[in-house]
Amino acid sequence: MIVTTSWYLVLGALLFIIGGVGLLVRRNPLIMLMCVELMLNGVNLSFVAFSKALGDIGGQTVVFFVLVVAAAEVVVGLGLIVAILRRAPGSTADDLSVLKG
Amino acid sequence: MEALLAFTRPPLDWHALAPELTLLAVGTILTLVDIIWDEKSKQVMPTLAGVGLLAGLVPILTLALDGTDRAMFGGAYMVDDFALVMKALFLIVGYIIVLMSVDYIRDGDYYENEYYTLMLTSLLGMLMMASSRDLISVFVALELLSIPAYMMAAWRKGGRRSNEAGLKYYLMGVFASAIMLYGMSLIYGLTGSTSFSSIASAMALNDGVTAMSILGVLFVLIGFAFKVSAVPFHNWAPDTYEGAPTPVTAFLAVASKAAGMVALIQLVFVAFDNHEVIQPFFWLIAALTMTVGNLIALRQTNIVRLLAYSGIAQGGFMLVPFAVAGQASERALQAIVIYLIIYAFMNLGAFSVVLAVSRKTRSGELESFGGLFQYAPGLAVAMTIFLAALAGIPPAGGWFAKFGLFRALLDAGGAWAATLGVVVAINTVIAFAYYARVLGQMWFQPIHEGDERPIKLTSALGSALVIALVATMAFGILPGLVGHFGEVAVLSTLGR
Numbered sequence: 001m002i003v004t005t006s007w008y009l010v011l012g013a014l015l016f017i018i019g020g021v022g023l024l025v026r027r028n029p030l031i032m033l034m035c036v037e038l039m040l041n042g043v044n045l046s047f048v049a050f051s052k053a054l055g056d057i058g059g060q061t062v063v064f065f066v067l068v069v070a071a072a073e074v075v076v077g078l079g080l081i082v083a084i085l086r087r088a089p090g091s092t093a094d095d096l097s098v099l100k101g
Numbered sequence: 102m103e104a105l106l107a108f109t110r111p112p113l114d115w116h117a118l119a120p121e122l123t124l125l126a127v128g129t130i131l132t133l134v135d136i137i138w139d140e141k142s143k144q145v146m147p148t149l150a151g152v153g154l155l156a157g158l159v160p161i162l163t164l165a166l167d168g169t170d171r172a173m174f175g176g177a178y179m180v181d182d183f184a185l186v187m188k189a190l191f192l193i194v195g196y197i198i199v200l201m202s203v204d205y206i207r208d209g210d211y212y213e214n215e216y217y218t219l220m221l222t223s224l225l226g227m228l229m230m231a232s233s234r235d236l237i238s239v240f241v242a243l244e245l246l247s248i249p250a251y252m253m254a255a256w257r258k259g260g261r262r263s264n265e266a267g268l269k270y271y272l273m274g275v276f277a278s279a280i281m282l283y284g285m286s287l288i289y290g291l292t293g294s295t296s297f298s299s300i301a302s303a304m305a306l307n308d309g310v311t312a313m314s315i316l317g318v319l320f321v322l323i324g325f326a327f328k329v330s331a332v333p334f335h336n337w338a339p340d341t342y343e344g345a346p347t348p349v350t351a352f353l354a355v356a357s358k359a360a361g362m363v364a365l366i367q368l369v370f371v372a373f374d375n376h377e378v379i380q381p382f383f384w385l386i387a388a389l390t391m392t393v394g395n396l397i398a399l400r401q402t403n404i405v406r407l408l409a410y411s412g413i414a415q416g417g418f419m420l421v422p423f424a425v426a427g428q429a430s431e432r433a434l435q436a437i438v439i440y441l442i443i444y445a446f447m448n449l450g451a452f453s454v455v456l457a458v459s460r461k462t463r464s465g466e467l468e469s470f471g472g473l474f475q476y477a478p479g480l481a482v483a484m485t486i487f488l489a490a491l492a493g494i495p496p497a498g499g500w501f502a503k504f505g506l507f508r509a510l511l512d513a514g515g516a517w518a519a520t521l522g523v524v525v526a527i528n529t530v531i532a533f534a535y536y537a538r539v540l541g542q543m544w545f546q547p548i549h550e551g552d553e554r555p556i557k558l559t560s561a562l563g564s565a566l567v568i569a570l571v572a573t574m575a576f577g578i579l580p581g582l583v584g585h586f587g588e589v590a591v592l593s594t595l596g597r
Contacts, residue, residue, distance in 0.1 A: 009290075016283050023276055032272060039279035043286050050290035058295050059286075062237055066282060069244045073275055076251050080271055083255065084264045 008049035016042030029081045033074065040070050117171040117180040119160030120188055121228050127153025128221040135214040143214065147203040147561070150217040154196040154224070161189050170593065176296055177235035182593035183438075186586045187231035187363050190442055194356045195224045197449050200565035201456055202348040208460075216256065219249040220352065227360040234371070236285045236295040239364055240278070243328070246360050247274050250353060254345040266344025270353075273327060273337035281324020287317030297372040304376065315378050321368060322382060328361030329416050331386045332393040339397075342409035347459065350405060351452035354412040355445050362419055362441055369426050370434055370594055383423035384521060390417030391528040398535050404455055405465045407535060408448070411491060414532060415444055421506050424521055425513035430595060432512045435587035436505035442583050443502040443576050447490035450569030453562060454484040461556045462549060470539060472548030477556045481543045483570055488536040490573050493529055498576035501583065503529065 019038030026032055044063045051059025115122075131149060138145075164171075170181040198220070206216050226246030233239045251274060255267020289295055291314055292303035307314065323334065330338035342350045369379055394414030401407040419440045422433035455465075457480055462469040474481035490497035503525075510522045558566070576583045 012286075016279075019279070020276075023272070029268065029272075036272075036275045036279055039276075040282065043279065043282040046283070046286040047289065050286060054290070054293045056293055059289055062240075062285070062289070062295065065237055065241055069241065072248055073244065073278075076248050077271055077275070080251070080255055080264070080268050083258050084268060087259065087261070087264070 005049050005053040009046055012042045012044075012046035012049060014042070015039070015045065018042075029084070033077050033081070036077075037070065037074070040066060111174055114171045114173055114180075116160065116167075117164065117173065119164075120157045120192070121225060123153065123157040123160065124221050124225045124228065127156070128218050128225070131214070131218045131221065135218075143207070146214055146217050147199055147206075150221060151196055151199045153221065154192050154199065157192045157228075158189060161185055161192070174235075174238075176298060177238050178229075178232050179234045180232055183366075183590040184231040184593075186438065186590050187359070187441075188228045190359065190445060191224055191227040191231065191356060194359070194445050194449065195220065197453075197565045197568055198348055198352050198356070200561045200568075201351060201449070201453055203561040204460070204559045205346060205348050205456060216253070219253050223247075223249040223253070223352075224356070227356060227363075230360045231363050233364070234297045234367065236289065236297075236300075239367070240282065240285065243278060243281075243360075243364065246357065247278070247328075250274075250349075250357055253349045253352065254341055256346050256349060260344075262344035263346065264344075266341045269337045270341040270345075273334075277324045277327030277334070280320050280327075284317045284320025284322075284324060287313050288321065291317060297367060300372045301374050304373065310377050314376070318373050318376050318378055319382065322365070322379070325361050325365050325368070326386060329358050329365070329420070330413050331416060331420060332390040332413065333386075335390070335394070335413050338413055339406055339409045342412070343403060343406050343465070347405060347452065347456050350409070351449055354409065354452070355448050358412070358416055359441050359445060362416075362437065365423065366434065366437060366594070369423055370430060380424055380427055380517075383420055383426070384517060387417050387420035387424055388521060388524045390414065390420060391524060392417075392531075395528050395531040395535075399531065401535070402467050403465050404467050404470065404539070407467065407539070408451060408455065411532065411535070412448060414528065415448070415491065417528070418503070418506060418525065419444070421521060421525060422509045425509055425518050428514070428518070429509050429512035431591050432505075432509040434591050434594060435584075436502075436509040438590045439505045439583050439587040440502040442586060443490070443498045443573070446569045446572040446576070447487050447498055450487040450566065450573055451484065451491065453566045453569060454480055454487065457556055457558055457562055457566070460562075461554065462552070464549075467539065467542055468546075469549045470542040471546040473543040475548055476553045480556060480558075483566060484543060485540060486570065486573060488539060490577065492533045492536045494533075496574070496577040498573040498583075501576060501580040504580075505587070 016039050019035045019042060022035035023032050026035065044066055047059040047062050131146060134145065164180060165185050170179065172179050223246045226242050229242035229245060233242050251267055251271040254270045255263055257263035288300060292300045294300055294303060327334040342354060373379060391414050394410050394417055398407055398410035398414060401410060419437055422436040426433050458470060458473065459465060486497050490499035493499045493503040506525060507522060510518045
């Protein structure tokens with residue numbers, strides 16, 4: 001059995017979908033954050049697979065940028081979650097519903 | 102090791118980067134001043150930030166006088182006339198928002214110093230966005246402008262509403278950027294390049310629409326549709342706008358939305374030129390955004406929320422020309438740029454009035470505007486002008502923006518453009534209904550809680566109001582002023 005590029009692409013798409021569905025379904029802010037990471041890693045995998053198939057280094061460069069930026073995003077996200085949990089321990093996304101209309 | 106040593110820095114055009122470098126330098130100085138002076142620094146922060154933003158305009162002027170297009174990093178970073186027009190807009194908007202923020206932030210109990218650093222960083226991302234002509238630089242610029250904005254939305258750390266606003270904005274923002282990135286990976290796989298010009302030429306060669314290209318283009322566009330809060334990707338906007346501090350709301354509603362539009366312009370008119378999926382997509386979300394935004398705005402009782410939904414609907418108007426990007430590309434691009442510029446000033450003006458009034462009434466409800474004309478006639482007249490501009494009534498600026506839309510639609514012709522024109526016309530009428538409700542409160546209702554004390558306008562907020570007012574009226578009476586910028590942008594983007 002030969003593992004071709006499309007296997008990696010399918011895996012990347014699956015990771016992306018699992019992350020996306022998880023983000024929409026789960027209600028714990030921390031798990032939602034992990035789901036975003038899963039989506040981004042699906043993206044990374046698909047970039048690397050394309051890059052290898054095309055013989056072009058550009059796609060792998062993108063992955064570096066995505067990794068760095070994702071790290072910065074997580075820092076901010078964790079900061080927000082800490083700020084919320086400090087005030088109301090055990091909050092879920094459903095508890096955040098002061099604003100509506 | 103040899104490969105590492107062999108690295109040479111790509112040539113940098115320092116003059117072209119001067120506006121960004123100015124912002125970066127001022128942001129760094131702000132942080133240093135904060136560390137060194139501590140208490141005293143509170144006084145100089147806003148002044149320094151404001152001066153820095155104005156200083157950024159100087160290199161933009163010299164670059165505009167010079168007039169040559171400057172490309173860096175193999176065309177990934179372009180400084181052309183379109184970029185300069187948008188950069189100037191971002192800097193001026195940033196300056197007005199600093200003016201609006203000074204007293205609001207100073208009155209709060211929160212440590213104010215990072216606020217300006219974060220705002221300058223976000224603006225730096227917007228300036229980069231105006232120059233980005235590559236998927237990577239677009240992504241980096243988008244994150245550079247979004248990440249500080251998440252923190253600004255959650256500025257009141259102890260406040261429940263502000264926390265909620267920040268987290269909602271954050272989760273929707275990162276979700277959108279993940280979707281956009283996945284689209285980018287598909288486009289990269291299809292075209293083998295990340296630069297806009299190569300993507301355009303590769304897409305022109307690949308005849309036939311494949312599922313992959315449709316998915317790629319759609320995902321990237323959806324990522325930015327979140328940013329410009331287009332329906333059905335708008336859920337975060339009203340909550341975030343209401344919960345965030347009001348100057349931050351103005352920043353998100355104007356600057357952040359403009360940055361998303363700038364990216365969409367480059368993607369639609371340069372990278373995905375004439376892809377089959379673009380026009381139907383924008384037709385649909387423009388019609389939905391206008392209609393849903395306006396209908397929900399009708400039943401709002403909180404003024405900031407009303408402005409939020411009005412902002413969503415205005416964003417819908419801005420998306421209209423994208424739907425005719427193929428048939429009438431020049432007119433469409435011009436209409437979007439003109440709408441962006443006029444919208445920035447009229448919306449900032451409306452937010453300034455809301456800030457001024459809520460400083461006294463401490464309320465965001467619509468009733469707090471009751472009888473405004475009796476004790477603050479100046480503010481009531483200013484608000485009337487801004488709302489008239491938003492509704493598109495001459496001579497206030499907004500009419501010219503709406504006129505541009507119809508001109509683009511007429512130029513395109515055909516049944517689809519005509520139907521969209523009808524949707525725009527209907528929505529203009531609906532929008533007038535809720536703007537009129539605010540007007541009715543100000544002019545005809547009894548004074549809110551019988552409190553007739555006049556409103557003391559601080560000098561900073563007053564200057565913001567005057568700048569917005571002068572610009573709104575000037576664009577309405579002398580539309581040539583803003584029309585010129587539209588033409589310049591068209592020339593440099595489409596090269597025709």
